Amino acid sequence: DQQVKQNSPSLSVQEGRISILNCDYTNSMFDYFLWYKKYPAEGPTFLISISSIKDKNEDGRFTVFLNKSAKHLSLHIVPSQPGDSAVYFCAASEETSGSRLTFGEGTQLTVNP
């Protein structure tokens, strides 16, 4: 049972445009959500997170939106840059499980110059 799903395996956008990566979850107990970025041959690195008490969190070019009623979150990257090309993983946790994270399948983002 995949509790966190990223339905788009890949996304291609032009440099300077907006990239929107989507993530859906089924466990209503999840209360904290994170996005990780992964380059080839490297470990995932933390990008941005959001607590369930918020509906938006912004950090520079990156904004995460959370719609709890729809159990959906999205990552917006504006403007997209070629260096943003990577695999993006959505992850979620619930307070009772402490630091344990459940990950989605990942979305390969390609930003074309």
Added chain:
Amino acid sequence: NAGVTQTPKFQVLKTGQSMTLQCAQDMNHEYMSWYRQDPGMGLRLIHYSVGAGITDQGEVPNGYNVSRSTTEDFPLRLLSAAPSQTSVYFCASSFVLPLTSDTDTQYFGPGTRLTVL
């Protein structure tokens, strides 16, 4: 401050062989975990530990053993390797707490690419 380190970077095993993947962190994190990454399946939790002497199973624990004798180290053992264990393995660490802050996160090592023939 090296963060999370993993050795080896690459390994090729024959079916039935055993080996240990090493993981160490120098951030005094209580929580450590092992994931495997397979195409189209994201990162799946194998085992985790909330402190020295305490370990527990994740989603896909079969075929793997762990122990946590120190805060810094969390080795993953494959007792009898199988081709289904061909994967990229990541170790991660963090402080044990509910992740509720904008800065709470897990830190990942660079990964070990394992091939079982």
